[in-house]
Amino acid sequence: xxxxxxxxxxxxxxxxxxxxxxxxxxxxxxxxxxxxxxxxxxxxxxxxxxxxxxxxxxxxxxxxxxxxxxxxxxxxxxxxxxxxxxxxxxxxxxxxxxxxxxxxxxxxxxxxxxxxxxxxxxxxxxxxxxxxxxxxxxxxxxxxxxxxxxxxxxxxxxxxxxxxxxxxxxxxxxxxxxxxxxxxxxxxxxxxxxxxxxxxxxxxxxxxxxxxxxxxxxxxxxxxxxxxxxxxxxxxxxxxxxxxxxxxxxxxxxxxxxxxxxxxxxxxxxxxxxxxxxxxxxxxxx
Amino acid sequence: xxxxxxxxxxxxxxxxxxxxxxxxxxxxxxxxxxxxxxxxxxxxxxxxxxxxxxxxxxxxxxxxxxxxxxxxxxxxxxxxxxxxxxxxxxxxxxxxxxxxxxxxxxxxxxxxxxxxxxx
Numbered sequence: 001x002x003x004x005x006x007x008x009x010x011x012x013x014x015x016x017x018x019x020x021x022x023x024x025x026x027x028x029x030x031x032x033x034x035x036x037x038x039x040x041x042x043x044x045x046x047x048x049x050x051x052x053x054x055x056x057x058x059x060x061x062x063x064x065x066x067x068x069x070x071x072x073x074x075x076x077x078x079x080x081x082x083x084x085x086x087x088x089x090x091x092x093x094x095x096x097x098x099x100x101x102x103x104x105x106x107x108x109x110x111x112x113x114x115x116x117x118x119x120x121x122x123x124x125x126x127x128x129x130x131x132x133x134x135x136x137x138x139x140x141x142x143x144x145x146x147x148x149x150x151x152x153x154x155x156x157x158x159x160x161x162x163x164x165x166x167x168x169x170x171x172x173x174x175x176x177x178x179x180x181x182x183x184x185x186x187x188x189x190x191x192x193x194x195x196x197x198x199x200x201x202x203x204x205x206x207x208x209x210x211x212x213x214x215x216x217x218x219x220x221x222x223x224x225x226x227x228x229x230x231x232x233x234x235x236x237x238x239x240x241x242x243x244x245x246x247x248x249x250x251x252x253x254x255x256x257x258x259x260x261x262x263x264x265x266x267x268x269x270x271x272x273x274x275x276x277x278x279x280x281x282x283x284x285x286x
Numbered sequence: 287x288x289x290x291x292x293x294x295x296x297x298x299x300x301x302x303x304x305x306x307x308x309x310x311x312x313x314x315x316x317x318x319x320x321x322x323x324x325x326x327x328x329x330x331x332x333x334x335x336x337x338x339x340x341x342x343x344x345x346x347x348x349x350x351x352x353x354x355x356x357x358x359x360x361x362x363x364x365x366x367x368x369x370x371x372x373x374x375x376x377x378x379x380x381x382x383x384x385x386x387x388x389x390x391x392x393x394x395x396x397x398x399x400x401x402x403x404x405x
Contacts, residue, residue: 221389
């Protein structure tokens with residue numbers, strides 16, 4: 001295994017070396033790269049790229065993009081300090097596959113690296129795109145109808161870890177001909193704006209219970225409308241009661257072995273994500 | 287006129303209430319599920335219109351509608367819900383709903399669908 005550390009601070013590489021030694025990982029080469037060129041040249045078949053997110057966001061994003069250009073399949077993880085959790089959208093959009101929060105224990109780092117390698121080397125499950133479009137359309141529609149906000153789709157990617165990209169997430173479970181979950185994850189400021197617009201009121205200054213309730217209603221409407229569109233195909237669902245989770249770097253689990261598709265949108269100059277993890281049930285014929 | 291708004295989301299109750307306020311001076315009573323709605327109607331039997339969500343904990347809007355219609359065929363009930371499939375609309379109308387509003391909606395759509403029931 002080769003760990004390529006993209007950082008401008010030697011302390012980060014030392015931290016990783018210490019963790020690898022502590023965990024007694026054998027046959028692990030650590031390569032420190034302080035430029036995109038050095039990093040890209042070091043990426044090999046068995047590599048994992050750890051991008052230090054405790055640097056200028058534009059520079060960190062450039063590292064991620066260069067790594068992704070060098071290899072479509074290499075696992076890229078962001079080493080993100082807690083206080084910068086709200087900025088990981090840019091890294092994920094550029095091609096990162098997960099986040100490890102700093103400070104981390106040796107065990108946490110090794111688990112994240114091993115898990116990302118396993119997923120990269122294993123065969124990725126097929127993405128069922130017919131599930132995605134109804135959620136993209138319903139998201140746009142809910143934002144424009146209820147909030148008079150245009151939600152622009154930016155990018156679609158797969159995400160393996162459970163860490164959510166926003167500060168507050170609304171979750172709906174779906175069951176029926178396919179089962180899984182759909183999540184909306186928003187930065188706090190955008191959540192306040194969205195709920196304020198829905199109510200025709202000034203946005204709250206911070207996440208309140210009312211804002212969280214509003215986020216739950218947003219995912220309820222998105223899931224409900226997508227469910228109706230999917231009912232026109234062969235998929236019929238029932239939806240659960242929405243739940244809301246908040247806090248920086250909060251986690252929401254999704255169905256294992258099923259592609260977890262993230263659709264990144266931009267609204268009011270901020271990014272937010274819709275995450276769809278749905279698998280057809282075996283009894284659904286084809 | 288008293289209007290009962292039933293939805294487990296306080297945000298949605300406020301959105302509906304804000305729209306209803308543009309249709310005149312009305313007393314809005316709120317309930318968060320079917321059980322609360324039945325109790326609220328018992329406390330306010332002079333309620334003239336009910337707007338109800340479908341997916342709610344404890345007692346959903348459809349079960350509330352069935353239960354409510356056992357004792358009252360007069361007061362109009364408008365479903366305001368994300369349950370947009372045609373089959374659900376038909377099911378609700380058969381159970382005694384007087385109209386059906388699919389979320390998301392604009393204030394204009396809500397006003398159009400409930401305006402005829404407001405005195």
